[in-house]
Amino acid sequence: MNQLTVLKMASPTPASPNAIYPVVLKDEKDLILVDCGRTDTVSQLREAARNSNIDLNEITKIIITHQDYDHTGNLAELKQLYPSIEILSSREEADYINGTKKPLRLQELEAVYDTLPESKKEDVKKMMRTFGSAVPAHVDAFVQDGQVLPWCGGVEVIATPGHMPGHISLYVKEFKILITGDALGVQNGELGLANPQYNGYGNRKALGGKAAVLRH
Numbered sequence: 091m092n093q094l095t096v097l098k099m100a101s102p103t104p105a106s107p108n109a110i111y112p113v114v115l116k117d118e119k120d121l122i123l124v125d126c127g128r129t130d131t132v133s134q135l136r137e138a139a140r141n142s143n144i145d146l147n148e149i150t151k152i153i154i155t156h157q158d159y160d161h162t163g164n165l166a167e168l169k170q171l172y173p174s175i176e177i178l179s180s181r182e183e184a185d186y187i188n189g190t191k192k193p194l195r196l197q198e199l200e201a202v203y204d205t206l207p208e209s210k211k212e213d214v215k216k217m218m219r220t221f222g223s224a225v226p227a228h229v230d231a232f233v234q235d236g237q238v239l240p241w242c243g244g245v246e247v248i249a250t251p252g253h254m255p256g257h258i259s260l261y262v263k264e265f266k267i268l269i270t271g272d273a274l275g276v277q278n279g280e281l282g283l284a285n286p287q288y289n290g291y292g293n294r295k296a297l298g299g300k301a302a303v304l305r306h
């Protein structure tokens with residue numbers, strides 16, 4: 091029986107209060123994790139899975155919506171723990187996940203660091219450490235817009251560039267659920283495009299072309 095489970099990982103620090111919600115897709119053969127939480131939180135991920143009667147030891151694949159430390163932070167450690175798992179992302183995002191390119195959030199901060207007032211620099215340094223904290227991991231296979239992955243009743247890949255240039259969303263057909271990563275967010279109780287503060291790449295414009303897809 092196919093299952094879709096949303097895990098909840100509370101924030102470990104008051105400084106970044108948002109909970110993280112990795113998704114687990116399960117079918118008869120595979121246990122697939124969609125995004126994997128902040129850096130160094132594998133035990134928290136394991137506990138969140140256990141609370142939903144999911145054994146993380148059964149994991150076979152990880153699909154990453156985009157490279158940000160709160161979506162890829164545990165990736166390298168999980169691959170080390172479970173060497174046979176397959177890691178998938180878009181081709182564009184893979185360069186940031188495997189370390190060929192520095193995380194974009196880090197690049198953005200490095201570009202402005204010297205222009206900041208001294209009073210801000212300590213905080214920004216902390217942010218840079220956080221944004222750069224995900225250990226790079228090899229991506230085994232690329233997925234692309236329109237591709238239907240044959241797991242959990244069919245999972246359609248939808249390119250949703252904006253928050254990150256290679257960001258993907260996943261439409262899980264059987265459950266009629268769209269996993270949007272950080273392409274969409276909830277602010278003041280309303281669903282909308284992700285906070286533009288973290289969208290240096292024209293989220294609004296990029297997502298405009300996908301409006302029909304988002305109405306599934």
Ligand SMILES: [Zn+2]
Pocket residue numbers: 156157158161253272
């Ligand atoms: Zn993000």
